[in-house]
Amino acid sequence: MTTKQNELILVINAGSSSIKFSLFENSAADPVLLYKGLAEGIYVDPKFTAKDASDAKLVSAEAIPGSAKNHDEALRHMLAWINGVINGRKIAVIGHRVVHGGTKFSQPVVVTAEVVSELEKLIPLAPLHEPHNITPIKILQGLLPDVPQVACFDTAFHANQPELNQLYGLPYEFSQQEGIRRYGFHGLSYEYIASVLPQIDARAAEGRTVVCHLGNGSSMAALQACKGIASTMGFTALEGLPMGTRTGSIDAGVVLHLLNHLKMDAKQIEDLLYKKSGLLGMSGISSDMRDLEASDSPRAKLAIDYFVSRIVRETGSLAAALQGIDALVFTAGIGENDALTRAAVCAQLGWLGVIVDPAANAVRSGEPRRISAEDSKVAVYVIPTNEELMIARQANTCVA
Ligand code: ADP
Numbered sequence: 001m002t003t004k005q006n007e008l009i010l011v012i013n014a015g016s017s018s019i020k021f022s023l024f025e026n027s028a029a030d031p032v033l034l035y036k037g038l039a040e041g042i043y044v045d046p047k048f049t050a051k052d053a054s055d056a057k058l059v060s061a062e063a064i065p066g067s068a069k070n071h072d073e074a075l076r077h078m079l080a081w082i083n084g085v086i087n088g089r090k091i092a093v094i095g096h097r098v099v100h101g102g103t104k105f106s107q108p109v110v111v112t113a114e115v116v117s118e119l120e121k122l123i124p125l126a127p128l129h130e131p132h133n134i135t136p137i138k139i140l141q142g143l144l145p146d147v148p149q150v151a152c153f154d155t156a157f158h159a160n161q162p163e164l165n166q167l168y169g170l171p172y173e174f175s176q177q178e179g180i181r182r183y184g185f186h187g188l189s190y191e192y193i194a195s196v197l198p199q200i201d202a203r204a205a206e207g208r209t210v211v212c213h214l215g216n217g218s219s220m221a222a223l224q225a226c227k228g229i230a231s232t233m234g235f236t237a238l239e240g241l242p243m244g245t246r247t248g249s250i251d252a253g254v255v256l257h258l259l260n261h262l263k264m265d266a267k268q269i270e271d272l273l274y275k276k277s278g279l280l281g282m283s284g285i286s287s288d289m290r291d292l293e294a295s296d297s298p299r300a301k302l303a304i305d306y307f308v309s310r311i312v313r314e315t316g317s318l319a320a321a322l323q324g325i326d327a328l329v330f331t332a333g334i335g336e337n338d339a340l341t342r343a344a345v346c347a348q349l350g351w352l353g354v355i356v357d358p359a360a361n362a363v364r365s366g367e368p369r370r371i372s373a374e375d376s377k378v379a380v381y382v383i384p385t386n387e388e389l390m391i392a393r394q395a396n397t398c399v400a
Helices: 071-086 113-121 130-143 172-177 187-200 202-206 252-260 266-275 278-283 289-294 298-322 332-337 339-347 358-362 387-398
Strands: 008-014 019-025 032-040 047-052 057-063 091-098 149-153 208-214 218-224 227-231 327-331 379-382
Touching: 008 071, 008 130, 008 387, 019 071, 019 387, 032 057, 032 071, 032 387, 047 071, 071 130, 091 130, 091 387, 113 130, 130 149, 149 187, 149 387, 187 202, 187 208, 187 218, 187 227, 187 327, 187 387, 202 208, 208 298, 208 332, 218 298, 227 298, 252 266, 278 289, 278 298, 289 298, 298 339, 327 332, 332 339, 339 358, 339 379
Parallel strands: 008 091, 091 149, 208 327, 327 379
Antiparallel strands: 008 019, 019 032, 032 047, 047 057, 208 218, 218 227
16 A cells, blocks of 8 residues: 555655755655755755755755754754645655665665664664764654654665675675675665666666766666666775765775875775765866866866776676676766766777767756667666655555
């Protein structure tokens, strides 16, 4: 059983300094977006913004009153605004993005006190994200005690990867007893892509697809018949591709060197790997691809070239895991909007049978589209992702 038609589904995606929300209304088909927005600058200068479904701003960076400036105040402010626009209608379910489900959660789950305590045990696996995902769950248990909440996991899509693709070359007990294994992330995005792929390309949906989720955080996944079998991200969201400010894969020996010879402490190394590297660190200019493309600095070019070359190499690796490739999909901020990156990646994948149609690649649209040439052996698509809709769907189907 799912929530009833016209009931409201609230989706929450919380981070360390921001809480994003989307409010959906149930319909006979997919949930329909009504409003979205965010509280940002939490702990510093909290501001609230809200938009309608057509992206028109209803509230623009309005200061959130209060002295605590914390998640609690931000959520109360957000809920008060939502209550104002829904005019007495009740929220039927709340879906939360939760970054890590560990080995325990491979499906969305209705939140209970026991689930919260299990989620808290996962904090060491994702210390920068998991606590901020749990905080709004607890606050909303207090504010809306009668509304069921559902945790939707970014790791769940990858939970059934073959064991070989989940392991590191560490002694086996580390994966079994300590949970040190490759989990993979961005699963809600991949699951959304997998859900729409059958309508876009039936052959790819039954076959072998590599999806490139290229945003601020970037990763890639290999889909066999729409199921995840390998991913570039592993134990944390640091592995794989270089990202806006994260290194991507790096020899673990470098970390030992930073620790032992450069005498950096754990916090400094964490800062370096997560916040000062990737496109930002390599270019010395910005973590935003638009800034790098607008720059004529050789280091901006170097950062872009490195990003592209890692995507190309990971495509080879994932195609090998799939034993071939029928389709390549680009999604997220860079994947959806950046024709230059897509063209550069595809140009270096000619050996795999990828041929891009330059006119199709140049089209700007919010719709899924094919960008490969007729004679390309591999079909190439741009498919806008929709993680919020995926959470709304999961929350909807999870509540009885
Ligand atoms: P997040 O991981 O925060 O959800 P997004 O998926 O929104 O990030 O991606 C954000 C990134 O997308 C930006 O940092 C920027 O580099 C890139 N981006 C957005 N629009 C464009 C564009 N028109 N051209 C190139 N890059 C873009």
